[in-house]
Amino acid sequence: MKIGVLAVQGDIREHAASVEKLGHNTVLVRDARYLDELDGLIMPGGESTTMTILMKRFGLWDKLKSLIEHGMPVYGTCAGLVLLSKRVTNYPDQPTLGVLDVEVERNAYGSQTESFEARLRIPILETEISAFFIRSPIVRSSSMKVEVLAKYGGTSVLVRQGNVLASTFHPELTDDLQVHQLFLESISLRRQGAKA
Numbered sequence: 446m447k448i449g450v451l452a453v454q455g456d457i458r459e460h461a462a463s464v465e466k467l468g469h470n471t472v473l474v475r476d477a478r479y480l481d482e483l484d485g486l487i488m489p490g491g492e493s494t495t496m497t498i499l500m501k502r503f504g505l506w507d508k509l510k511s512l513i514e515h516g517m518p519v520y521g522t523c524a525g526l527v528l529l530s531k532r533v534t535n536y537p538d539q540p541t542l543g544v545l546d547v548e549v550e551r552n553a554y555g556s557q558t559e560s561f562e563a564r565l566r567i568p569i570l571e572t573e574i575s576a577f578f579i580r581s582p583i584v585r586s587s588s589m590k591v592e593v594l595a596k597y598g599g600t601s602v603l604v605r606q607g608n609v610l611a612s613t614f615h616p617e618l619t620d621d622l623q624v625h626q627l628f629l630e631s632i633s634l635r636r637q638g639a640k641a
């Protein structure tokens with residue numbers, strides 16, 4: 446498969462390396478042309494406000510929103526999840542793509558020094574993974590459309606709504622490829638479903 450990694454800012458290389466270790470090709474997406482013919486897109490962590498400005502400047506914002514609304518599989522981590530969300534509770538004027546029916550609080554665990562690593566149980570994978578939370582958001586509310594795939598400290602940290610997968614943590618900073626694998630497998634399953 447050909448998986449795009451949004452390459453405007455953030456931990457782009459780490460996501461590309463995870464996808465490549467799983468045997469798929471990656472495309473670093475810098476402007477709207479790169480969005481064509483992708484099987485899926487990863488939106489890395491970074492600084493969501495900076496990413497928004499750059500995505501708009503490079504003509505990515507509207508096209509990406511429309512592609513996701515039409516079913517393009519996307520996986521957003523941390524700032525990526527903020528961009529996908531419906532609303533940012535502590536920055537209500539911050540623009541978001543609004544394709545994931547959750548409300549998030551940015552930087553909700555505190556500053557960089559409050560970043561931490563945690564073990565997470567992922568029931569659908571019947572496994573535990575190690576995850577880094579780096580100035581992560583907290584999902585403060587989500588609608589019935591959103592499936593909760595993992596929780597930490599009582600809040601949702603891995604969620605899915607149809608073609609949109611998102612985590613408040615960074616799996617790309619560990620050697621554990623299981624969340625990337627979940628994303629890639631869900632693309633294959635959706636394709637098989639579309640053919641059937």
Ligand code: GLN
Nearest residue numbers: 490491492493523524580
């Ligand atoms: N604090 C960042 C934001 O809200 C997200 C941090 C991250 O992606 N690691 O944009």
